[in-house]
Amino acid sequence: MNSLLQGVNLYLIGMMGSGKSTVGRLLAKHLGYGFVDTDDVIVQAAGKSINQLFAESGEAAFRQLESDVLAQVCAFTKLTIATGGGIVTRQENWSYLHHGLIVWLDAPVELLYSRLQEDTTRPLLKDVDPLGKLRSLLEQRQPLYSQADLQITISAEETPEDIANRVIAAIPSVLKKTVSH
Ligand SMILES: Nc1ncnc2c1ncn2[C@@H]1O[C@H](COP(=O)(O)OP(=O)(O)O)[C@@H](O)[C@H]1O
Numbered sequence: 001m002n003s004l005l006q007g008v009n010l011y012l013i014g015m016m017g018s019g020k021s022t023v024g025r026l027l028a029k030h031l032g033y034g035f036v037d038t039d040d041v042i043v044q045a046a047g048k049s050i051n052q053l054f055a056e057s058g059e060a061a062f063r064q065l066e067s068d069v070l071a072q073v074c075a076f077t078k079l080t081i082a083t084g085g086g087i088v089t090r091q092e093n094w095s096y097l098h099h100g101l102i103v104w105l106d107a108p109v110e111l112l113y114s115r116l117q118e119d120t121t122r123p124l125l126k127d128v129d130p131l132g133k134l135r136s137l138l139e140q141r142q143p144l145y146s147q148a149d150l151q152i153t154i155s156a157e158e159t160p161e162d163i164a165n166r167v168i169a170a171i172p173s174v175l176k177k178t179v180s181h
């Protein structure tokens, strides 16, 4: 385990497609941590896909489930947690996120779009203009994502392993900052 983190959870935030689940799994392995994807927990608990939940119960109901899952996950330590892209939009979620170290995977919308073009599992992208939708979501959420402890700006050339290594390398500097505040 990364002794500097001392079991503190790592929360990955960022837009859909930024790589939270992919990089999160690698980070968990590197840190000797468990891995949780809040979307997966919601799907398992509800017995429905995210698309079904949005269609049948609406986004507000999904957001409530998301907050419930986050609250439960926070009770554990030694976890890397890939959150859903919209988790930052509820103020109450921030008190949970701040239990751990918050890492923002910041990827350009064009890269998100290229990764999610063929994807049918993100209900918010079922839009006549999915690229425009990604742009407007990022514009709304950027001030929220920027409240993360650590911002990792991602380029198209980087592999998930490169990004995970960069997060690990940056952790000591963030911990120092947190202590000196
Ligand atoms: N660094 C990367 N390079 C290439 N493809 C990636 C990278 N990170 C993620 N992907 C791909 O992009 C898509 C979205 O990644 P995912 O981890 O599900 O993002 P998120 O959890 O943030 O929505 C997946 O198909 C994944 O394989």
Ligand SMILES: O=C(O)C1=C[C@@H](OP(=O)(O)O)[C@@H](O)[C@H](O)C1
Pocket (backbone or CB within 6 Å): 014, 015, 016, 017, 020, 021, 039, 050, 083, 084, 085, 086, 087, 121, 122, 123, 124
């Ligand atoms: O950005 C969002 O509001 C959402 C992102 C998705 O998670 P990922 O960021 O893991 O794709 C999922 O929670 C849902 O489709 C809503």
